[in-house]
Amino acid sequence: DVQMTQSPSTLSAFVGGRVIITCRASQNINNYLAWYQQKPGKAPKLLIHKTSFLKSGVPSRFSGSGSGTEFTLAISSLQPDDFATYYCQQYNIYPLTFGGGTKVEMK
Amino acid sequence: QVQLQESGPGLVRPSETLSLTCSVSGVSVQAFYYNWVRQSADKGLEWIGRIDSSETIRYNPSLKSRITLSLDMSKNQVSLSLNYVTAADTAVYYCVRDWGSLAPLDIWGQGLLVTVSS
Numbered sequence: 001d002v003q004m005t006q007s008p009s010t011l012s013a014f015v016g017g018r019v020i021i022t023c024r025a026s027q028n029i030n031n032y033l034a035w036y037q038q039k040p041g042k043a044p045k046l047l048i049h050k051t052s053f054l055k056s057g058v059p060s061r062f063s064g065s066g067s068g069t070e071f072t073l074a075i076s077s078l079q080p081d082d083f084a085t086y087y088c089q090q091y092n093i094y095p096l097t098f099g100g101g102t103k104v105e106m107k
Numbered sequence: 108q109v110q111l112q113e114s115g116p117g118l119v120r121p122s123e124t125l126s127l128t129c130s131v132s133g134v135s136v137q138a139f140y141y142n143w144v145r146q147s148a149d150k151g152l153e154w155i156g157r158i159d160s161s162e163t164i165r166y167n168p169s170l171k172s173r174i175t176l177s178l179d180m181s182k183n184q185v186s187l188s189l190n191y192v193t194a195a196d197t198a199v200y201y202c203v204r205d206w207g208s209l210a211p212l213d214i215w216g217q218g219l220l221v222t223v224s225s
Contacts, residue, residue, distance in 0.1 A: 034211035043201055043215035044152070055213070087152060091211055095167040096142075098152035 002026050002090050006099035012107040013078055021073045021102045023088035028068050032092035035064055035073045038101075039084045047086075048073065078104075109133040111141075111202045111216035119223050125192050129185040129202030129216060136160065136178060140205045141185040142212060143176070145198035153198075157205070158185060192223045 036044035115127035
């Protein structure tokens, strides 16, 4: 299985701040990397697919980048609605696998 | 608007079979691909398997021996059975759509908490 490692597991930031979350795959996943946002008691929501493509309706303050095995999710100008847990996921190889999550907390 | 809704028992006894249904609305179940994903505090998000309208099925090897996936086009539903459950199978179970080969999980059901306990 492809192991997905996210860091950090938790981060604190101010409203208006910028955060970067890193996701590392244990092997090349050909950029088939997605990011999801999850709020307590809710299902994850797709934000970004194929490393950098925003799902329709996702604010442009979210961006994704990377290649091969190293990927990042950046959120510029954090809004109150952005405080949540973020997961990366590879869909290049079965079984599909997820990172352990990064909780973004308000400072 | 496409919606997925999981249903089934919230409590299953150890060694018994967990059976869940995902009702799909807003689109024919034949048009897309359907996954089951579960989430627990211990294991995080774990992909269980995927089925399409041709009944091509992909399984997580860690669960393959215990899983059955099926699709009922007449009811527009997808189903999951997981047998010989243990406490480690306690999780929120999600039905999730994808749009094809090498596609992300784009639409999620609200999830259903299933607890395995006697």
